[in-house]
Amino acid sequence: IGGIQSNHTRMVAAVAAKLGLACVLVQENWVDYSDAVYDRVGNIMMSRLMGADVRLVDQGFDIGFRRSWEEALEDVHKRGGKPYAIPAGASDHELGGLGYVGFAEEVRRQEADLGFKFDYIVVCAVTGSTQAGMVVGFAADGRANRVIGIDASATPEQTRAQILRIARRTADMVGLEAGIADSDVVLDTRYAYPAYG
CATH class of the missing domain: 3.40.50.1100 (Rossmann fold)
Structure with a gap:
């Protein structure tokens, strides 16, 4: 769909x-x-x-x-x-967040090659699985809340809740002991209105 x-x-x-x-x-x-x-x-x-x-x-x-x-x-x-x-x-599928968990490891390898770490990772957020997977992937080195989603849904409460739900389910699947806190999901809502897109 x-x-x-x-x-x-x-x-x-x-x-x-x-x-x-x-x-x-x-x-x-x-x-x-x-x-x-x-x-x-x-x-x-x-x-x-x-x-x-x-x-x-x-x-x-x-x-x-x-x-x-x-x-x-x-x-x-x-x-x-x-x-x-x-x-x-x-997105809201049992495996939906897994695709981008590995993205964080790929970024860490690139950071090592470049000799620095990115301050933030910025991603468009609509259905949530991309940001959710990244949040879980970067939680391993304490940077979950450094993944900034830019809301393009114009339904930020629904989108944020879905990102959090997917991230928590994904964290459980990959055995992330620390889990995902509400504050780990950062969604910037300044750009989406008045509608999706």
Whole structure:
């Protein structure tokens, strides 16, 4: 699930095509953009070319689970399929935060090669898994709160709560003994308004 021009859903379509799996994408109208071909070009066109069943849904932005998500899963079940459900941004998923935990180790190696440490890591935050994984990865050397998320969701309370939930679940999965404190999730809300994007 994602917006009409979602990079995430395009990558899901690519992986499914590579593995020979059927792919159903729920593409919601997350941005107020009225170009006549917006839903036929770019990422959505690539997803279709890779064989994805693209379903356009006239719903605005929301990082939560919605009826369109449930309907897609029900439809796959009705057709005898076994869906592997991936939420927006692969975020609020049991494995959603793992992808960027290793990012911190990669940055530490680069810092060692460069001979200095970055003061902050700044990342765009919408569905939360990227920042959550980074927070967990940098918690190992006490820099969890040096990962600054720039809110692009325009729903900062929901986004912050999701980042924290994903980070805590991920910390448990990787055995981070110190855990993740509320103060470890830093979300700058000055730039997103009035809407997602």
